[in-house]
Amino acid sequence: MKPVAFDYKRPASLDEALALIKGNDGSTKLLAGGQSLGPMLNLRMVQPTLIVDVARLKELVGVAETKDGVTVGAAVRHAAIEDGEVPDVANGLLRRVAGGIAYRAVRNRGTIGGSLSHADPAGDWAPVMMALDAVVVARGGAGARDIPAGRFVQGPLATALEADEIAQSVRIPRLSPDAKWGQVKLCRKPGEFAESLAVVVIDRKRRAIRAVVTSPRHAPTYLAGTAQLIDGLKGWSADAEQKIKDAVAADLKASKLVGDDPYRLQIHRVTVARAVREALS
């Protein structure tokens, strides 16, 4: 369980980093916190010839708050968000999510941009960024482009990033003061990958009602029908719970992500319903 031999470079600027990955055919890997890349290197699941360490690039570690939201550098660590060093424009959701990622040792090194770019389907940030309508700012040789979170993750370990692009930051819109959210993560034990992770955001002022669910078996997905149903809910009730569960089942059936695994479907129904209940309570 030792990596193949590779070169290691720590560029001084984002431009220098971009120059190093120019024409990347996949044999160059970016290293930020290394919490996923490290084990993958050791297991030889990735066998790069060059590793470009972007963890300390100043262009990637900044945090800028505006009245519309916050732009968080891709190399900002989960722990910084957990500890409130990043303004939580999502009424507490960012801190909740950050504090629930794996263990503190992982959070001390793992980064928000690294998590999004790695796109592990069990990753915590992608569904949240989707629910918040966040935008990933990608930098390539030709300049910067915005990729909405909903289009950023394209499948397990697959993103909209080109091989010669770097996620520079995430732009998270500010929720209305009375917007509500719920997040429910079902894990065999703390720190494990979630069997099911649901995020629900209800921001009526901005007309943004979102429900997202993910699991280790498939990429995070919007539940459009469920969101529509939530929009019409007056409050929590047993009847509402049943309707939400039915809507989740219908959305997932349409998405074809869950297949015919009744247990997977069941726990998704439960986590989404509980997230809605949390948001409404």
Add this chain to the structure above:
Amino acid sequence: MPQRGVGASIPRKEDDRFMRGRGQYVADIQLPGMWNAAFVRSPHAHARIKSIRPPQGYADRFFTAADLTDIKTFHCSPNFPGFKHSDFQILSQVGGKARFVGDPVAVVVAPTRAEAEDLVQATSIDYEVLAPVMVAEQALKGGGPYVHDHWGDNVYIQTEKTVGEFEALTKQAKHKVTRDYVMHRQSPMTMEPRGLLASYDSRLDELTVYMSHQMPHPMQTGISQMLGIDHNRVRVICPDVGGGFGLKVYLEVETLVIVSLARRLKRPVRWIQDRYEHLVGDSNTREHSYRFTMHADDQGKVLAVDGEVIVNVGAYSTWPWPAGVEGEIAVGNFTGPYDTRAFKAKHISIATNKPPSGPFRGVTRPLNCYISEVTMDAVARVVGRTPEAVRFENLVKPEQMPYTSITKKHMDSGNYPETLRRALKLVDVDKVRARQKAGERDGRRVGLGIACFYEQTAYGTGPMGYAGWGIELVPGHEIATIKLTPDGGVWVSVGIHSHGQGLETTLAQVASEILTVDPDRIAIRYGDTATAYTGTGTYASRSMVVAGGAVAKSARLLIEPIKKIGAHLLQCDVGDVELKNGEVVGPRGSVPFAAVGRAFYLHPEELPPDFGAATLTATGGHLDKVHGGVFANAAHVAVVAVDPDTGFVELLDYGIVFDCGRMVNPLIVYGQVYGALAQGIGNALYEESEYDAHGNPTSVTLADYIIPGATEMPEVKIQHMESPSPYSEFGMKGIGENGCIGPPAAIANAISDAFRDLGVEVNETPATPRRVYAAIQKAKARSGR
């Protein structure tokens, strides 16, 4: 001085180095010129090797079975009639087979492990993929495929027996309660995987083998036999070992290969197992399925049991613990701690394309406890009594002790019903029942489950011990060598090993108890065949009783010569002196042991004239008085909350009352019970070595193979009861497995109890959320709710 001998809760002496990161494991040892090995492992569960292309330009660093011909073919067979041999394959070669994913086919060496792994990657092997045999139904259906082609089936051994008035008693029984159980494979999870470093010493013409292992001397014997090297030219050193649990008790292919390479290449060769190799290629354990029946009267008294067990052993029988033994242990414990006087049993051990199974803490006892205790709850439901009531009906009573079961287990002492009464009190059973009745605000269900069992410890020789199985290596006795040092300290050498048991402390406490020297001044040495006379190692809850007994005996042999020298120095009669606080105390004064040591080693002219050829060293042994060892016991009670919507289980409370006779060090004993409980919880809820239909392992990292951590451990309530064994020094009994035998049963019973109204029954380990949810759905469908 406060009492620091037997019975004192002194902190562990070894923890100073462990807590400071100053332990020394195999991977910490560096020898000049050392190279590293990596194994080419089969990616297929069952395949024939058509061709092998070594890494280009490195053919001289690449070895298959065709090269390592100095290793003898070996197999391990018990003397059960009809047992079929499985030659343990030492790597493979063209025309040979690979029998599980991870089966070592070839080996490479290089200066570093990373370079060795590059060579593994550059090796090309052409396999003819064969259909694998993975599960029991498939293995037993006949017509192939066969793991060992020449067998003509996949059965190592099949046995049947009926003991007692089985027919008469089953007729008398009003109720027949039958259940099927499935226990999935586990991997004995040690923090430190295995490790090896072999080095040839040209000065001594000796091979030194550093191993992460529980049994130094048997490995010395095995290496000597399998490689044809004189016993006195093999030295095995087991330094600090980061957990054993049964993983490190057999002679592995890797060991023989690494030793052979060191001899061949005339340079130190090292192999440090990584976690992937550990989970995929190493022995895993206890994949059993059962059909178990209790025949009970209308009070729930179990008059007879019958059961069938199928053990999925995997590809090979391991040396020195052969296939078949697990199944026989299972059968031998069918009646448990209960007064049941007849049984009928069938056991089949099968070969499959999975890694060979080895023992794991408790061996089959957690499974025995499971089938017995879960069925006992079913009996309670059938006869309409509480789980505790049927247990009190059945448990062997204190007035029956010593009690020999129909399976010939000799329970030497204890009050089994009282342990249960106390365990129920510990978790406040009435309060739990009240809470259960009131219901939970979050919709979860609360349940309480019981498990009662004995723990057979410090197994002996003889027909009811290991000798009954006719295995290669029969444990039973242990030897200790002791000496008083010139400065008045004590040095003790033993043939067991300590890898978490705290024996550097507890064996010192035993010697301290007898010689009155403070444990801090007593050095316990183990893990080196050059310094310990002999021994069979540490496993099966044996070392405290057996090695502790040997230390006590050897220490007693030192009393006389110490007294003699002390009395001479004090100018008094030897009958007038006693040992106290490390001194020889006479009527008019005392001399410290240092003066005794000084006289013997540095100034023999001061010795008593009649001292003759006596010495300040002694060797004493402990041989079991009873073949089956000494019997500890316990009652476990689990309280859980189950989420009916997801099947997720939370442990709310866990109570253990255990009885291991006299405790040498309660602090260490409680730690042992607590640590074993964690493994038991892993067995109950988390740990499973899974395979897909093609035979590919899917639990290949610690992200897929889940073990409990700090967050999964409840606030445990542990209490001791003391029923000394009549057969051991100080009345000690073993305690290593007590904490892990009960949890799978107690937790399963608690989950079922939470849904008693629906008739939910959990009958599979681990009780994953998916399985628990399925059991609830099944019961709902059946009850129409």
